[in-house]
Amino acid sequence: MNAAALWTRLAGARVFDLEQPRFAGMPIHPAHKPGYHYGLHRRHRDTYRPERFGPRSGSSGILTMMEHSGTHIDALCHQACDLQFYRGVAVDKTERSDGYTEYGAETIAPLLARGVLLDIAGWKQVDRLPPNYAITAEDLDGCARHATIEVRPGDVLLVRTGFASAWQDEAAYLNAAGVSKSGNLWTAERRVRAVGADNMAWDCMTEKDPDTNMVLFGHAHLLVTHGIHIIENLVLDELAASGHREFCFVGVPLKFRGATGSPIRPLALVD
């Protein structure tokens, strides 16, 4: 096989764009407020002096942004258990004013992998799951069986709640359905490389683990125990509607040194 075929294949693939648009006013998790602001400050007329500099002018702005705003991927330094990261790396030895010396966003390799969609909302024949619904292992398993799709080691597993359409409505969006503890255990057993959902936190944000009192169980179980990255705020509607349940997943985080996550624009490609 040669490279030519590869770019021809990619250029010819159908591309599903899984990123939400980024703008001031998009839903932001309370811990990550204000989240996002872009101000255009250099405008074209500012430097337009045709008699001296010719016809060309430039423009640009300034972004102020939490790394957990918009569609993004969590780095392994984002979460710790008992002040240890994945594989026992100590928080205290790696925490700096400008980020972490280990497991920062720059350490996330590009994700070029088999992607699998479990469309829980579609399987349950609803536009959206109920607010704060906790998706169980049984849900994931049932949906996968129904679609006759297998989740395999190394996959990127995407779970659809139907809440992407609430992106203009922060209050509704922050009450999205998410994955329960049992769902997270099921997921980790499948040894996927990364997971993602069309909600703010992957996890069901209102569920508390009775054993530890922890909220966001999956953040601990996936990122810390298993080193599985989490992608949040995906758009999965068009992909779900297309009927594709397996696809080529392309997700390329930015190398923000030491940061606890990165914005990302994931793509699902099918021939």
Added chain:
Amino acid sequence: MNAAALWTRLAGARVFDLEQPRFAGMPIHPAHKPGYHYGLHRRHRDTYRPERFGPRSGSSGILTMMEHSGTHIDALCHQACDLQFYRGVAVDKTERSDGYTEYGAETIAPLLARGVLLDIAGWKQVDRLPPNYAITAEDLDGCARHATIEVRPGDVLLVRTGFASAWQDEAAYLNAAGVSKSGNLWTAERRVRAVGADNMAWDCMTEKDPDTNMVLFGHAHLLVTHGIHIIENLVLDELAASGHREFCFVGVPLKFRGATGSPIRPLALVD
């Protein structure tokens, strides 16, 4: 062919990472200072209360960033000629406090295309081209012939100056070689979809177009006249050393609504 083959191909490809690392202190163009800052403010010990909330803790920071810092791609609204963008769209009708209503970064489609590398430094058998050297049409043509590589419509054309290794030295990096007017004319004739280089501005920053008095001729000629995107601050050394001159280019800008560019982590894939 089916999707399965596609992810297998991608997962098995050799991946060249063309992005520079992002950190405060990386070289920044004077017009885009201060460029980049990441401050970690939520630290793990801040929320670590095991007796009440279990073992889990989270951490995150705040990014302040010009969209033209680090490895990035220019949106078509970044440059204008006589206050018009590509295809005559008027600056004045589209300029807002929060960006442009047309040609913002969110309008750049993912780049999944044939990529071509013209390693000018390597062809001239130098580690780096001389400071501020202006790469001519003859250089591009000669290098392409020597490598027996053809630049085709729709390609992403990458040009190597050798200055990526000066990424820790702003003064040296800002004097990188770049593409001359003749090189830009040659490039546009080939109807590529995007270009990129391992320097700050693609163009030779010290060259002034004698016909218009304009600096950064290519910014006008490519972005405004031809709608060809420009990618800056690439790392091309490992790709060049590998000997590959054509490859599958993967570059996925973020949808910062109305912004004049986006950070990007481009990849070159070969089987």
Added chain:
Amino acid sequence: MNAAALWTRLAGARVFDLEQPRFAGMPIHPAHKPGYHYGLHRRHRDTYRPERFGPRSGSSGILTMMEHSGTHIDALCHQACDLQFYRGVAVDKTERSDGYTEYGAETIAPLLARGVLLDIAGWKQVDRLPPNYAITAEDLDGCARHATIEVRPGDVLLVRTGFASAWQDEAAYLNAAGVSKSGNLWTAERRVRAVGADNMAWDCMTEKDPDTNMVLFGHAHLLVTHGIHIIENLVLDELAASGHREFCFVGVPLKFRGATGSPIRPLALVD
């Protein structure tokens, strides 16, 4: 008289602090969102290395802030009528990416002047005026007469609505009472140097001038027509309760070059 007496007088004066506390979550005008964020990123343990550097350590953070957040004063470049500032200075000739070349915050002289308080809420014997109540010329005049206080040229005139106590409740605060068109005409006639109120915009935000269709009539009439500065988000409760209606006003804006306003911590001093 000599300087010694001056500092003795000031050091002995009773000081009323008229500034609201600044924190993420304080009320912000929709046009100035997100308004305010402070992230502590350099922490003491980061640099604490007693064996090498001795016992000392330092800490600091990063502020992201709109200049119209919190208690602040408007510069004359903040508002224009028909694209002209006070005294006919043209917007287009003074607007830059980094602010205005005239009438920026750095041009506001320190305010050391007679201050006068018209406590409209107190005069009407209510804790707060009704939401969006528009304070009329008759209100200002009646309150001044009742307090037998004269508003004189060069004064700083403060008007109390009673809404400072809603500083923890953005929804309530954004519906504060404010000064009506007639109140602004009355104010300008008195040729005061600056005005201030315990609300977001000085003006009644829901009132529209029937003659021009303009909201925030006072912003045009005071800043543009008369060159009178406006101070917003004051705390006037303790001052009002003290019974003082005239005092020494001390307000010192910061010289943010070209900015359209400045945070300020005004003081009212009485012997």
Added chain:
Amino acid sequence: MNAAALWTRLAGARVFDLEQPRFAGMPIHPAHKPGYHYGLHRRHRDTYRPERFGPRSGSSGILTMMEHSGTHIDALCHQACDLQFYRGVAVDKTERSDGYTEYGAETIAPLLARGVLLDIAGWKQVDRLPPNYAITAEDLDGCARHATIEVRPGDVLLVRTGFASAWQDEAAYLNAAGVSKSGNLWTAERRVRAVGADNMAWDCMTEKDPDTNMVLFGHAHLLVTHGIHIIENLVLDELAASGHREFCFVGVPLKFRGATGSPIRPLALVD
């Protein structure tokens, strides 16, 4: 005496403005880079719609700022010794993502006090002291004696190095003269309330305390041991030239909750 006299006195006083102008490009301490940026993003033409909204338009920007940029005052939480602040308050109990729960900038009372200027450069008959010159106790004492000025408890003590004129030249400014260890011991003995200088750090930045290995001895000795605030980046040239050595000092920090300092525009008033 009544309040009327107070405002008349203040309004009639000669005012020396001790604040440097604030702009991107002013000198910034390496630990506080990038320090300062103001971007104007809402411009007047953006909202100017006279036919619909009348003649008025507004404009504003976004500030990104370290609290230790420009002329500013240090809060007591800025410095610690052995992880304790002034009076033994523990760093670990007060440090939060959004600042300190004790000794933040909001706790600094307005400074209305006797001010004293020790013009060391003038006394030594030089425009500027030599780069990195360390001002000794003998210098302070000799200068005070020569000026027959006494430094008293509760004063604000200002020390002039002559480096304010290097505000456009960061390299020169960062090598300003400053106060030595002996000078800091002398200062603290006088039980002043605050100190300030026309340099980046008050202290001589190149001096290391031989007993502890500490740089910035005064930051520990004044802020931590004695609770004396430090003001940096003052302009003292006009005040020095006026011949006034005692004056009424007015300095009003902003209440940035939890922040380690505040920008400030100090004034020196003389009758």
